[in-house]
Amino acid sequence: MAGFAGYDMPISYPTGAIEEHGITRRSVGLFDIDHMGQFEISGPSAESFVSRMVSARISDLRVPMSRYSLLLNEEGCVLDDLFVYRLPKSWWIVVNASNRETDLAWLKSKASPGVQIDDRSDETYMIAVQGPKAIQLLDALATLPVSATERFGWCKTEITGVPILFGRTGYTGEDGGELFFPAEKALYLWEYILNRASELGIEAKAIGLAARDSLRFEAGMPLHGHEISTSINALEAGFKWACDFTKDFIGKTALKAIATRGLARKLIGLEVSGGVPREGYKVADNQGRVVGSCVAGMFCPSVKKYAANAFVEPGMANPGTALKVIIRGQPKDAMVVKRPLYIPAYRR
Amino acid sequence: MSVDAKARYAQSHEYARLEGDLVIVGISDHAQDELGDIVFIELKEVGKKLERGQVFGTIESVKAASDLYMPLSGSIEAVNDDLQADPALVNREPYGNGWLIKVKPNNAKDMEALLEAKAYASMVGEE
Numbered sequence: 001m002a003g004f005a006g007y008d009m010p011i012s013y014p015t016g017a018i019e020e021h022g023i024t025r026r027s028v029g030l031f032d033i034d035h036m037g038q039f040e041i042s043g044p045s046a047e048s049f050v051s052r053m054v055s056a057r058i059s060d061l062r063v064p065m066s067r068y069s070l071l072l073n074e075e076g077c078v079l080d081d082l083f084v085y086r087l088p089k090s091w092w093i094v095v096n097a098s099n100r101e102t103d104l105a106w107l108k109s110k111a112s113p114g115v116q117i118d119d120r121s122d123e124t125y126m127i128a129v130q131g132p133k134a135i136q137l138l139d140a141l142a143t144l145p146v147s148a149t150e151r152f153g154w155c156k157t158e159i160t161g162v163p164i165l166f167g168r169t170g171y172t173g174e175d176g177g178e179l180f181f182p183a184e185k186a187l188y189l190w191e192y193i194l195n196r197a198s199e200l201g202i203e204a205k206a207i208g209l210a211a212r213d214s215l216r217f218e219a220g221m222p223l224h225g226h227e228i229s230t231s232i233n234a235l236e237a238g239f240k241w242a243c244d245f246t247k248d249f250i251g252k253t254a255l256k257a258i259a260t261r262g263l264a265r266k267l268i269g270l271e272v273s274g275g276v277p278r279e280g281y282k283v284a285d286n287q288g289r290v291v292g293s294c295v296a297g298m299f300c301p302s303v304k305k306y307a308a309n310a311f312v313e314p315g316m317a318n319p320g321t322a323l324k325v326i327i328r329g330q331p332k333d334a335m336v337v338k339r340p341l342y343i344p345a346y347r348r
Numbered sequence: 349m350s351v352d353a354k355a356r357y358a359q360s361h362e363y364a365r366l367e368g369d370l371v372i373v374g375i376s377d378h379a380q381d382e383l384g385d386i387v388f389i390e391l392k393e394v395g396k397k398l399e400r401g402q403v404f405g406t407i408e409s410v411k412a413a414s415d416l417y418m419p420l421s422g423s424i425e426a427v428n429d430d431l432q433a434d435p436a437l438v439n440r441e442p443y444g445n446g447w448l449i450k451v452k453p454n455n456a457k458d459m460e461a462l463l464e465a466k467a468y469a470s471m472v473g474e475e
Contacts, residue, residue, distance in 0.1 A: 011384070017410040018385040018436075210384070210410045276388045276408040299387035299410070306388065328406065328413070 002209060005097035007035045010208040017210035021301040024131045024172055024215055028204035030193060031128035031171075031212060033178070034186065037100035037121040039107065042090035045114030050091045053110060054084055055234060055251065057244035061086040064154045066167055070234055070242050071095075071103060072251030076258060078228040078237065079106060083169060085154055092165075094126075094178075096224050110250070125186040127179045129193065130207075130215075132345065134176030137202050138166070141193065146177060151346045160192050171212065173219025173344035217309070218300045220269075220340025226279065226296045227267055227309055233258055236311065237267050238339075265292060266317040269339040270308045272297070275327035277308035282326045283316075283334070291316045294325065303341045308334070349377040351469045352443040356462035358419040359471075363443070364451075364462055370425055371459070374447040375407065375416070375438065378472045383409040386435045391416075391427045391449060398424070400458065404449060407438070416448065420458040426450040 001008050009032075012020060023029055041050055051058050056069035066085040070078050080099040085092035095103045100121060107117050129138055139145045144157040146166050154167040165180040181189060197204035207215075213223065222228045228237050234251065235258055243255060270277065277297030282290050292312030300307050308325060316323060319338050324331035351357075355365040355372075361379035365372045380386065391405035398404055398418045405416040427449050431437055438446035453459070463471065 011411060016385050016439075018387075214410075275390065276413065278413070299408075 004209065005035055005100070007097065009035065011210045012208040013206045015205050017208060017214070018301045020205060020207045020211035021214050023203060023205045024174060024207055024211065025302050026131070026203070027133045028129060028131040028137055028176075028197060028202055029172065029207035029211070029215075030190070030204055031130065031207050032190065033126045033128050034183070035097035036126050037095040037097060037103065037119070038124045038126070038180065039093040039095065039104065040087075040090050040118045040120050041093060041107075041115065042118075043114045043116040045112060046091055046116075049111060049115045050084060050093075051247060052249055053107060054082070055239070055243040055249050056084070057247060058084055058086070059247070063088050064149070066152050066154055066169060068152075068242060070228070070239055071106070072234060072249070072255075073230065074250060074254060076233040076235070076251040076254035077230050078224070078232055078234060078239075079103060079230060080224055081222060081228060083167070085167065099224060123183055124180050125183040125189075127181075127186075127190060127193070128170055128172075128176065129179065130170045130172040130174045130176035131204075132174060133202050133204075134174065137193070137197055137200065137204065138177065140200055141196055142166070149177075159189060162189050171221055172215040173221070173340070173342050174215075175345045214298055214301055217296060217298060217307075218302055218340060218342035219344050220342075223296065232311075235259060236263050236265050263314050265311040266314050267295075268310055268312055268317045269337045269341065270294070270297075270310055270323065270325060270334045271337045272306045272308060272325050272327075272332055272334045274332040275325070275330070276306050277325045277327065277332075277334070281308070283310045283312055284324045284326060284331060285316065286322060286324065288324075288331070291323065297325075300341055305341065307337070307341055309339070349381055349472070350443075351377065351465045353465045355443065356419070356459050356464060357468035358417065358462055360417045362417060362419045364419040364459060365443075366456065366459060369452065369456070371420065371422065371451045371453050371456075372447050373404075373419060373449050373451055374442055376468070376472075377442045380439050380442045380446075383407065383411065383414065385410045386438045389431045389435045389438065389448070391431075392424060394424050394427060396424045398422070400461075418451070419462055420451070420453050421455070422451040422453040424449050425452045
């Protein structure tokens with residue numbers, strides 16, 4: 001178990017991290033992600049407020065759609081990454097556990113009259129069901145089939161009497177979804193899904209934090225505090241695609257200035273041989289000059305490679321560039337590679 | 349978790365098992381379970397002479413990297429090359445095919461300084 005934002009969470013279940021990773025890639029993984037925070041934003045000025053607060057375009061977001069976005073500060077650095085759901089009468093914002101308090105304080109400090117922000121985190125539970133058989137499993141359990149919902153869409157359905165908001169999203173690179181439902185039904189629903197999967201002959205297991213990390217890492221998704229943070233701007237992290245420069249949003253002015261003067265560093269992927277790269281390890285060129293450092297690194301079970309994400313000088317960022325990662329004092333061969341290492345199911 | 353009754357154990361969870369005039373060194377079942385899935389192992393080369401307590405390699409699990417310490421002084425006579433392709437052998441068969449190195453001890457009597465299986469089992473809370 002590990003402490004995470006005030007929650008006790010298993011690094012792995014008895015299944016083991018690598019097998020948990022494999023089960024999610026080949027069948028279904030179940031993720032207890034109640035630590036995620038949910039805010040509901042409503043009121044006559046809600047849309048213009050949300051649009052100014054998040055980097056992505058939301059003016060074209062209709063019911064029942066959701067979109068990935070960043071929450072930036074005035075410097076263009078990343079307070080958090082989040083999902084914005086367009087509900088019929090409000091906006092549903094899903095944020096990271098460790099940032100819930102600061103996100104809420106930030107949003108409230110920027111809110112004008114006509115904007116209501118409600119923290120729904122405590123009353124809302126969240127389970128992710130991910131993997132190539134996740135939709136098949138949920139279709140068999142839900143009163144309204146979730147397969148009719150498109151990627152990044154959402155629907156309201158019910159499983160064993162529990163009302164569910166289903167979002168066809170996730171953090172693994174696999175198909176599947178995330179379920180929002182009343183917190184008091186958590187254990188009941190968790191066990192029901194696992195039991196029904198077993199009855200249906202669909203392999204499904206609980207997945208811990210280590211596999212959650214390796215799944216998201218392979219699929220090229222960021223983890224706040226690593227690839228994105230309040231000391232990393234959206235452009236150097238490669239998130240220009242999540243910023244709509246045709247609208248006003250907090251951080252836009254800073255990002256435009258950064259784009260004009262050029263990036264000081266860039267997020268890259270590295271394949272490493274002869275060791276496991278980890279967060280904090282230095283990256284050097286072939287002459288031994290330090291050109292950056294790793295923000296995450298691990299063994300990637302599906303692609304069977306040792307890999308890192310690192311920030312390096314822009315001149316070192318092209319795929320194919322030969323670099324070194326310093327592992328316990330020893331320079332190990334590394335090569336810049338295109339991210340992601342594992343192409344998500346919905347992009348294949 | 350199991351304990352190999354024929355082996356002796358270091359406080360740092362390496363085992364040493366005398367076979368002929370060589371000592372097979374690995375990590376205990378308890379240690380591999382604590383580490384979790386093992387993904388990489390780096391070992392010093394054959395011929396290296398090391399004192400008890402010196403680092404003979406590093407073992408990396410999903411969670412972290414850990415140094416491996418010589419349970420007794422001697423020279424490395426063999427390293428388990430199978431671990432390069434399949435480091436998880438240490439998880440599956442810590443006392444068997446997941447051995448790490450074979451050591452020619454400076455003095456076989458140094459084995460007596462290590463914990464007996466029963467004492468080690470009680471140290472890690474497994475009787």
